[in-house]
Amino acid sequence: MGVIAPISFLRRLDSLKATSALALGAVVYLIFIVIYYYANPTQPLPSKDEIQLINFTPQFLTTLPIFVFAFTCHQNIFSVYNELSDNGQSMLNRIITSSIGSAVVVYHIIGILGYLTFGKTTGSNIIQMYSPTLLVTIGRIAIVILVLFSFPLQCHPCRACLDKVLFAVGEYWKSTRFGKNAAYNSLTAHDTEDDHVHPHTPTGTADHGGSNTEISEFKYVAMTTGILIASYIIAISVKELEIVLSFVGSTGSTAVSFILPGSFYYKLHKNDPWTKRKILSVCLMIYGWLIMVVCLTANIRRVIKG
Structure with a gap:
């Protein structure tokens, strides 16, 4: 929490460049470990008869959502769009293609080589299956770094969505108490002013993250703190x-x-x-x-x- 909390309070995604670079470095190191131990196994590799190209079982239905989760980065697209100095459609397409494409490469390398190394015994956390050498220990630290510095990237859109939900709930409460017209006008003004994505707007003037530019400091800190506490409770409970x-x-x-x-x-x-x-x-x-x-x-x- 001491590492995650400070960077989770940052308002802009581009403030996370350094931590994101470290997380990507951790990914590269994990790829290195998988490739290294496939080329230099510490135990006999599974036979060709044990390797199945296609193996459809009922467990597929519980595993498929993990693949969906692995490729889900849509929640940050508007913040990325608003913070780009060149946010034209061609640039956005290149960013999306390179992001998804690199993820596909990483997942295939780790998934395929991990399966070829351990066969049917492959677990959900492949790093735990290697012998506890210095390389593997550093790899486990790399996973910690990856998870730590990935959290703020998810906290950013979560906070923005929570702000919108709280605003909508507040406006609904106002509509039942003070009349629907005033609440509707206020809601419309909020959507057009705060939620508008400004095309071709320089980073310095863009409305990054919707209402984050207008939200009070107290509300911003309260929502972020609430997200951190809820996430911590879930983490220690699972x-x-x-x-x-x-x-x-x-x-x-x-x-x-x-x-x-x-x-x-x-x-x-x-x-x-x-x-x-x-x-x-x-x-x-x-x-x-x-x-x-x-x-x-x-x-x-x-x-x-x-």
């Missing part, structure tokens, strides 16, 4: 990270990655003719709901059965 990632992937990540993008596109083009993109947006939304219902059910059954 014994298996895999279960947490499965539930988060089944709910939040699925909604952010599939359901909401499809819903937003359909809503924006509701009165337009049915085009290929409109059809695909509906399919994406339906696919997201299926993933959420099926995978969440599988994870709940898994927890109940123990």
